Amino acid sequence: MVERTVGKFKKPRKPMSEKNRIQAAERLREAREKRLRENPPKYTNIHPSVRELPDDHPLSRKRVTSWIKTQKGLLSAARTAMRNQSQRSGSRVLRNTRIHSTLRMVSKER
DSSP, X not given: OOOOOOOOOOOOOOOOOHXXXXXXXXXXXXXXXXXXXXXXXXXXXXXXXXHTSOTTSTTOHHHHHHHHHHHHHHHHHHHHHHHTTOTTHHHHHHHHHHHHHHHHHHHHHO
C-alpha cells in the first residue's frame, strides 16, 4: 500500500500597507529603468533592415507589432462571435487569421 504524505501548509501573505505598496512600486520602477539603461533590448529576432527603419516608416517594427496586436484582438473577438454563432463570423475568423499570420511572416522575413 502507498503511504500518502501531507503537503506543507502555505501561510497566506499578509496584505501590504498602502505605504509599503507605494515603496515597492517605486523600487520596481527604478529597477526596470536601470535594467533598460544597462541592457537595452537587441531585437535579434528581427531582421537588421527592419530594425534600422525609422518608427514613422510603414513597415517599421513598432508599426508591424501594433498591427499584429490589433489583428490578434480582432481574431479573438471573431472567434468569440463564432462560438456564439453570429452571422458571418466564420469568414471574419478566416480573414483575421490570414492577416495575422501574414503580418507575422512579413515581420520575420524582413
